[in-house]
Amino acid sequence: MYSDGETITLGNPVVENAVVKAHVVEQGRGRKQLVFKYKRRKGYRKMQGHRQQYTEIKIESISA
Numbered sequence: 001m002y003s004d005g006e007t008i009t010l011g012n013p014v015v016e017n018a019v020v021k022a023h024v025v026e027q028g029r030g031r032k033q034l035v036f037k038y039k040r041r042k043g044y045r046k047m048q049g050h051r052q053q054y055t056e057i058k059i060e061s062i063s064a
Helices: none
Strands: 019-029 033-039 044-050 053-064
Touching: none
Parallel strands: none
Antiparallel strands: 019 053, 033 044
């Protein structure tokens, strides 16, 4: 969806001839999330960690 203050343009699925300018601010990995699997009375325990990768971007301009 794009709006210039006067009109609204909806895309299905995209807005034709739209240009978005952005730049990458940071790439990294998030905080560690612990995954703990456990079955009672069976002696089964499993600890595993996961860190999701992410890219942070800053949108500079949108034009259609």
